[in-house]
Each structure stands twice: as structure tokens, then as C-alpha cells.
Amino acid sequence: MTQTTDRNILSLRNVSKRFGGLSVITDVSFDVPAGARMALIGPNGAGKTTIFNLISGFYQPNEGEILLESRAIQGIPSRKRIGLGVARSFQNIRLMPHLSVVENVMLGQQARAGGILDMLKPLSLFGRSAWHREAEQLLADMDLPTYPGEVVATLPYGVRKKIEVVRALAARPKLLLLDEPAAGLNAAETDNLTAFLKRISETGVTLLVVEHDMGLVRRLCDDAVVLNFGRKIYDGPTATVQDNPLVLEAYLGPRHASKDRQGAAHVA
Amino acid sequence: MxxxxxxxxxILSINVIMAYAIFLPVATGQLNLxxxxxxxxxxxxxxxxxxxxxxxAWATIPAAMAVGGVVSMAIAFPLLRTRGVYLVLATFAFAEVVAGAILNTSELGGAMGxxxxxxxxxxxxxxxxxxxxLFVFYLxxxxxxLTMRACHDDDVVTDLLGVSIRGVRVAAFAIGGALAGLAGALYAHTFSFVEIQSFxxxxxxxxxxxVLLGGTQSALGPLFGAAFFTLLPEVLRAVLPQVKGALAGLFGIQGALSPPDESWRFVILGVLTVLMMMYRSEGLITRTLIERLKPGRHPASATVEEASA
Structure with missing residues (x-):
């Protein structure tokens, strides 16, 4: 197990999370290889966002280990994890509504601006600083050049979704956690987003994506981990995920299971 | 003059400095009463x-700033554990403790000043x-x-982006305390007399x-807020008798009238405050207002804003 972790950017080892008496995550283990585009899927309430919250440090696991490049990170405070290379987006957009687009992206650079000097140098007072120009360049590279000065609250939903991903990218992460990036987008916007995420992946960033849109998952991700009621029920190629009986049962209910048909016959 | x-x-200058002293913690999402x-x-x-x-004064003013800054930093650590209305009450209680302590210290003149x-x-x-x-605009x-304003908008995400929320809030609170100390020292030296009843x-x-009515999203807000509320009573002092005279003349009333006498300007001030809270709760100066007033703006973005507002 330990030999293979070198090629994995992220590994969960027997991770469990309980809230009081409620087990939300039970004994989940999986590996995310460096450079992969992996999906984390499952029905509502399966624990996908909880896994993200455990990785980003918002929650602490009750049991198990979370390894980032073979290093256990579960004891490291949330605000230090972005500096180790884990950035994320959120299910409902959580950009700073009163900041402009460029300011949001500059906030994403925070993990790389540690010192007090960086904190006290003007970002844009008499002309734009290097940070400011870098943020504008990143937005331009991601085809979002027209908005920089705009206050975020005034922008369309699909654009804000992309800006949130760009903000996470500004930290130059190794691993990017995307929580339902396509939620609320129409078909054209989803296509656009898929291409956008593929381009990010080509720069060497590992993607772990929680998503309900199976079309996007199939086009973007080679591998998938499927959760149901906090347990892992599938871990393998995305191409065969829909042939797996456990996955079908999780999504479509137990009517496909033979046991159930016998039960129905018995009642009849 | x-x-x-x-x-x-x-008074306006002292009020502007005080407004910035309170603006800094408020900009990080901490109301300071x-x-x-x-x-x-x-x-x-x-x-x-x-x-x-x-x-x-070359020594007393820096000393006053140091005392304001150090004391607020020391109390910021326990104080900023509280949130929302509890923080407001805690800061309010702190001011009462200071007043009580000074009132009972004979070396500071007690009730005599x-x-x-x-x-x-x-x-x-x-x-x-x-x-x-200029300093606050620079800051x-x-x-x-940027991290101060981010803490105000969403402290959970700001933390995940690598910002020490506590560090930013304590620093803003302490710098604010130092500015309040400066305002106090200037008050002492310009009014030549201090008594605790003034505070x-x-x-x-x-x-x-x-701060709240001027707007907390930009450093322009407190400047406008302090200027508006310091100068409005003076403007009303000049304008109110004329308005009253004109109204009285309209109804054919002669001679002295009471009310409305001069103190009614505070009633008008209160009504204006309530109206501003109702119709412009984010303050007079907002980011969108500044963006809209910038030269060379295309009018299309303003329509998007109205639609989403």
C-alpha cells in the first residue's frame, strides 16, 4: 500500500466521520492518482460533500487517515491546507459578493503570499501590482477577460461558477476539488465548462469532481468512486460504472435485486 | 476663519478619525460599539x-495611540470570540468599564475631569x-x-483560502484602537479639558x-458618513429657522413659535437616519455606486445589476 502512494496525490485510508450518533462516512478508502480526472458520485446524501469537507479540513475524521502526497494531513488546520496544494470550489458559489472579479482571484493567491511585506504592499493604488497583473492574466487565459473590475454579485451565474474555479486555481493547487461545477448550468454552459476543466487538467492539476451530471462525468473523468449511505460501493473506470449492480441499486432502488422479486412473489 | x-x-476632523477607528473592525465584520x-x-x-x-503633545499623542492600540489588541483576543450582537454588547460593556474606571480614579480627576x-x-x-x-485608503x-473585506463577506471560505481570520480581525481591531486613541488625544488638546461624561x-x-450609514464597503463611506452627520445639524441650525419662518408666514402666524424650536434639528436628523436605513441599508457609498460613477463605464452593466438586485 505504501509503495503505491507515491503516484497518488491523495489517498483516503479507512476514513469515518460521525455527527453525534449519525455515521455520515463509514470506512471509505480510495486513491486519486496524480494528474487524474476523477469523479466522486452517488445519490443525494451519500456523503460526497462531507468527503470534500474532510479533505479541505472543514471537518476532522473520527477515524482513518487522509494522505496528501503520502503525508497525513488530517491534523493540519484548514487554512494551511491550500498552501499544501489542495484548493476547492463550493456547491453553492461562495465568491465574495462585494469584491470585484480580480479581487476575488487575488484573494485566491493568498496561499502564496505569506509574509507581512506581501500583506502591506498595495495591490492596486498607483497602477497595478504584479499580483494584480497575474490575476488578470489568469482570467484572460481562462477566457474571462471582460469582467475584471466588475463587482461579482452583478455577474451571470455561469460566469461566477467559472470565476470560483479560477480563484481556486490562483493558489496554483496540485489537487482541485470541484463540488458540483455544472449544477445550475444549461447544456451549452456545461459543454463550455467541460472544455474549461479539461484545459485545467492539461496543465497538470489533478481534478476530483463531485457531480450529478453523468454526461459531464463521462466526458471529463476516466475513473469514478461511487458512494452510497457513506460507504464506497464502486471504484473503477467511469465507462463501466453503469453496469455495476450496486450502483444501479443505489440510484434506481432495490427493484433490480433478485431478492426483492422473490419477496414480491412470496407476498403474491 | x-x-x-x-x-x-x-470636531469634523476628530469625528473622521473616530469613524475610521470603528470602520476598520466593521470592515472585517466586527461591529464595535x-x-x-x-x-x-x-x-x-x-x-x-x-x-x-x-x-x-509630541509625546502625548503617540502615547495615546499606543495605549489605544495595545489595550484594544489585548482585549481583542477574548472579545473577538463573541459574534454578532454579543460582540456589540461586549464592546459596549468595555466602554462602560473604561468610564467606570476613570470615574473612580482620583489621579485622573474622577468626576471633575x-x-x-x-x-x-x-x-x-x-x-x-x-x-x-490617506492611511486607511492605502491600507x-x-x-x-483585501483579506479584511473577505473576512466580512465569508469567513469560512476566507479561512480555506489560507487567511488567518483571527490575525486579520485582531490587527484591524488594534489599528482601530490606536486611531481612537489618536482621536482622543486630539480631543484633549483641542478642547483643553477632558471629562468622562463626554465619552x-x-x-x-x-x-x-x-460608519454604517456612510457605508462599510469602501474607505469613502466613513468619510462621507462623518461629514454628513457632523455638518447636517449645523446646516439645519442655519436653515431650520428660515424654513419655520417661511411656513409660519404661509399660515399668517406672527411672533415666536415653539415648537418647532432649534432642537428639532435632531428630530430631523433621526428621521433621516431611519429613512437611510430603510432605503440604503448598505450605506451611502457602496462598491456598485463607485463602479457606476467611474468614467468610461458601459451602461449595459448597470442594467444587469438592477435586474439581479
Missing amino acids: SGYWTGILT GGAGFQALGAYTAAFLSAVAGQS LSVPEYLDYPVPIIAAILVT MATRFG NASLSIYVLLY
């Missing part, structure tokens, strides 16, 4: 050093207010200012109003 106008400019307490710390530090120790021998004329507070304004343009709850409330 007449004594009336220099007096108003002095203890402004009078921090100002009293600075005023009494300066008054004591000037009257008892015979120090010059202290006279301050060294007098500073109005240019000093004006220059200080300009410097403080808000730095990455520290009462309504001062704390007024200063917080300057």
Missing part, C-alpha cells in the same frame, strides 16, 4: 501626560484627519485590506452610525 468654523472643522471607551483611553492618556507629567495645559489649534486635527484618511488597497454611549452610537 471664525471660531465657529474652526470649532466645526476640529465601544468607540467612546477607546477614545476616552486616548484622551485621558494625553491629558494625564500633559497635565501631570508635563509632556509635550482634567484640564490639559497644552493647546493645539485646528490645523493639527485637520492634518491628522487627512493623514489618517484598504493592500492585500491586508458616553451616544458618542459610541453616533460613531458607529457614521
Whole structure:
């Protein structure tokens, strides 16, 4: 197990999370290889966002280990994890509504601006600083050049979704956690987003994506981990995920299971 | 310049500095209703050093800022564990504790107050207010200012982006305390007399109003708020008798009338405050307003904004 972790950017080892008496995550283990585009899927309430919250440090696991490049990170405070290379987006957009687009992206650079000097140098007072120009360049590279000065609250939903991903990218992460990036987008916007995420992946960033849109998952991700009621029920190629009986049962209910048909016959 | 106008400019300058002292914590999402307490710390530090120790204003003003800054930093750690209305109450209680302590300290004059021998004329507070304004504008343009505004909007995400929320909030609170100390020292030296009754709850409330009604999203807000609320009563003082006279003339009434007498300007001030809270709860100066007023803006973006608002 330990030999293979070198090629994995992220590994969960027997991770469990309980809230009081409620087990939300039970004994989940999986590996995310460096450079992969992996999906984390499952029905509502399966624990996908909880896994993200455990990785980003918002929650602490009750049991198990979370390894980032073979290093256990579960004891490291949330605000230090972005500096180790884990950035994320959120299910409902959580950009700073009163900041402009460029300011949001500059906030994403925070993990790389540690010192007090960086904190006290003007970002844009008499002309734009290097940070400011870098943020504008990143937005331009991601085809979002027209908005920089705009206050975020005034922008369309699909654009804000992309800006949130760009903000996470500004930290130059190794691993990017995307929580339902396509939620609320129409078909054209989803296509656009898929291409956008593929381009990010080509720069060497590992993607772990929680998503309900199976079309996007199939086009973007080679591998998938499927959760149901906090347990892992599938871990393998995305191409065969829909042939797996456990996955079908999780999504479509137990009517496909033979046991159930016998039960129905018995009642009849 | 007449004594009336220099007096108003002095008060305006002190109010602007106080508004920025409260603006800094409010910009990080921490309401501070203890402004009078921090100002009293600075005023009494300066008054004591000037009257008892015979120090010059070159020493008393920095000392007042240091006391304001150090005390607010020390209390920031326990204080900023509380949130929302509890923080407001805690800061308010702090101001009451300061007032009670000064009232019961005979070295500080107790209820009698202290006279301050060294007098500073109005240019000093004006220059200080300009410097403080420039300093806050500079601060808000730095990455520290960016993280302050981010803490205000969403502290959970700001933490995940690698910002030490506590560090930013304590720093903003402490810098605010130092500015309140400066405002207090200037008050002591320009009014030549300090008594604890001047640093009462309504001062704390007024200063917080300057900030909230001026707007907390940009450093322009407190400047406008302080100017508006300092100058409006004076404008009403001049305008109200004429309005009253005109109205009375309209109804054919002669001679002295009461009410409305001069004190009614505070009623009008109160009504205007309520109206502003109802119709412009984010403050007079908002980011979208600034963006809209920038030259070369395309009108299309304004329509998007109206639609989403």
C-alpha cells in the first residue's frame, strides 16, 4: 500500500466521520492518482460533500487517515491546507459578493503570499501590482477577460461558477476539488465548462469532481468512486460504472435485486 | 476663519478619525460599539501626560495611540470570540468599564475631569484627519485590506483560502484602537479639558452610525458618513429657522413659535437616519455606486445589476 502512494496525490485510508450518533462516512478508502480526472458520485446524501469537507479540513475524521502526497494531513488546520496544494470550489458559489472579479482571484493567491511585506504592499493604488497583473492574466487565459473590475454579485451565474474555479486555481493547487461545477448550468454552459476543466487538467492539476451530471462525468473523468449511505460501493473506470449492480441499486432502488422479486412473489 | 468654523472643522476632523477607528473592525465584520471607551483611553492618556507629567503633545499623542492600540489588541483576543450582537454588547460593556474606571480614579480627576495645559489649534486635527484618511485608503488597497473585506463577506471560505481570520480581525481591531486613541488625544488638546461624561454611549452610537450609514464597503463611506452627520445639524441650525419662518408666514402666524424650536434639528436628523436605513441599508457609498460613477463605464452593466438586485 505504501509503495503505491507515491503516484497518488491523495489517498483516503479507512476514513469515518460521525455527527453525534449519525455515521455520515463509514470506512471509505480510495486513491486519486496524480494528474487524474476523477469523479466522486452517488445519490443525494451519500456523503460526497462531507468527503470534500474532510479533505479541505472543514471537518476532522473520527477515524482513518487522509494522505496528501503520502503525508497525513488530517491534523493540519484548514487554512494551511491550500498552501499544501489542495484548493476547492463550493456547491453553492461562495465568491465574495462585494469584491470585484480580480479581487476575488487575488484573494485566491493568498496561499502564496505569506509574509507581512506581501500583506502591506498595495495591490492596486498607483497602477497595478504584479499580483494584480497575474490575476488578470489568469482570467484572460481562462477566457474571462471582460469582467475584471466588475463587482461579482452583478455577474451571470455561469460566469461566477467559472470565476470560483479560477480563484481556486490562483493558489496554483496540485489537487482541485470541484463540488458540483455544472449544477445550475444549461447544456451549452456545461459543454463550455467541460472544455474549461479539461484545459485545467492539461496543465497538470489533478481534478476530483463531485457531480450529478453523468454526461459531464463521462466526458471529463476516466475513473469514478461511487458512494452510497457513506460507504464506497464502486471504484473503477467511469465507462463501466453503469453496469455495476450496486450502483444501479443505489440510484434506481432495490427493484433490480433478485431478492426483492422473490419477496414480491412470496407476498403474491 | 471664525471660531465657529474652526470649532466645526476640529470636531469634523476628530469625528473622521473616530469613524475610521470603528470602520476598520466593521470592515472585517466586527461591529464595535465601544468607540467612546477607546477614545476616552486616548484622551485621558494625553491629558494625564500633559497635565501631570508635563509632556509635550509630541509625546502625548503617540502615547495615546499606543495605549489605544495595545489595550484594544489585548482585549481583542477574548472579545473577538463573541459574534454578532454579543460582540456589540461586549464592546459596549468595555466602554462602560473604561468610564467606570476613570470615574473612580482620583489621579485622573474622577468626576471633575482634567484640564490639559497644552493647546493645539485646528490645523493639527485637520492634518491628522487627512493623514489618517490617506492611511486607511492605502491600507484598504493592500492585500491586508483585501483579506479584511473577505473576512466580512465569508469567513469560512476566507479561512480555506489560507487567511488567518483571527490575525486579520485582531490587527484591524488594534489599528482601530490606536486611531481612537489618536482621536482622543486630539480631543484633549483641542478642547483643553477632558471629562468622562463626554465619552458616553451616544458618542459610541453616533460613531458607529457614521460608519454604517456612510457605508462599510469602501474607505469613502466613513468619510462621507462623518461629514454628513457632523455638518447636517449645523446646516439645519442655519436653515431650520428660515424654513419655520417661511411656513409660519404661509399660515399668517406672527411672533415666536415653539415648537418647532432649534432642537428639532435632531428630530430631523433621526428621521433621516431611519429613512437611510430603510432605503440604503448598505450605506451611502457602496462598491456598485463607485463602479457606476467611474468614467468610461458601459451602461449595459448597470442594467444587469438592477435586474439581479
